[in-house]
Amino acid sequence: MISFSVAIDPNKGIGYRNVLPWHIREELQVFKRNTLFKNIVMGQTTFDNLPGKLKDRYITVVSLDPDYHPENVEVYHDLIGFLEEHENDEEEYIICGGASIFRQAYPYARKAYVSFIKKEYDVDTYFDVFDLKDWEIVEEEDHEEFVYRLLKRKENV
Numbered sequence: 001m002i003s004f005s006v007a008i009d010p011n012k013g014i015g016y017r018n019v020l021p022w023h024i025r026e027e028l029q030v031f032k033r034n035t036l037f038k039n040i041v042m043g044q045t046t047f048d049n050l051p052g053k054l055k056d057r058y059i060t061v062v063s064l065d066p067d068y069h070p071e072n073v074e075v076y077h078d079l080i081g082f083l084e085e086h087e088n089d090e091e092e093y094i095i096c097g098g099a100s101i102f103r104q105a106y107p108y109a110r111k112a113y114v115s116f117i118k119k120e121y122d123v124d125t126y127f128d129v130f131d132l133k134d135w136e137i138v139e140e141e142d143h144e145e146f147v148y149r150l151l152k153r154k155e156n157v
């Protein structure tokens with residue numbers, strides 16, 4: 001199964017100058033809770049700009065560059081091939097961005113972990129295809145700076 005984890009602002013903004021536009025410790029804790037000991041998948045730009053190491057997660061990085069070989073992670077050169085290979089697996093693969101990876105993976109995802117950031121931020125990167133109408137809300141938690149929702153894809157969307 002393919003899912004994704006994202007934090008998104010009211011304008012669907014997700015990034016600024018290759019990093020997150022905000023510093024919200026509680027949101028990072030939600031991300032950790034949802035991804036710990038799971039398979040996570042991210043684009044080369046997101047991986048290379050992580051502020052620290054993500055411990056205790058099985059990381060796959062996608063890159064089109066055949067010479068890209070960072071340490072301690074799997075590298076995959078064909079994101080669509082990866083999604084098609086794993087979309088019917090029982091095991092979950094959580095897409096963790098960034099924008100180009102979310103856009104390509106969106107049609108494959110059946111589940112989503114989404115933090116809706118309350119404030120508007122300066123952003124230069126968007127998850128423009130995300131539409132809450134495609135999803136049923138399974139769980140909801142209100143936090144000071146964001147609302148976290150666990151989402152399940154509606155049938156036939």
Ligand SMILES: NC(=O)c1ccc[n+]([C@@H]2O[C@H](COP(=O)([O-])OP(=O)(O)OC[C@H]3O[C@@H](n4cnc5c(N)ncnc54)[C@H](OP(=O)(O)O)[C@@H]3O)[C@@H](O)[C@H]2O)c1
Pocket residue numbers: 005006007008013014015016017018019020021042043044045046047062063064065068076077078079080096097098099100101102104125
């Ligand atoms: N708010 C959030 O939850 C969240 C989460 C994650 C990231 N972000 C933000 O998103 C921004 C980065 O997004 P981005 O779109 O610039 O970069 P990205 O999606 O992280 O990575 C793009 C790279 O992925 C590789 N790629 C793309 N399509 C591929 C495919 N079909 N097969 C294999 N590899 C493929 C390419 O790597 P090569 O160039 O090596 O070929 C491409 O340059 C940052 O600002 C980051 O902070 C936000």
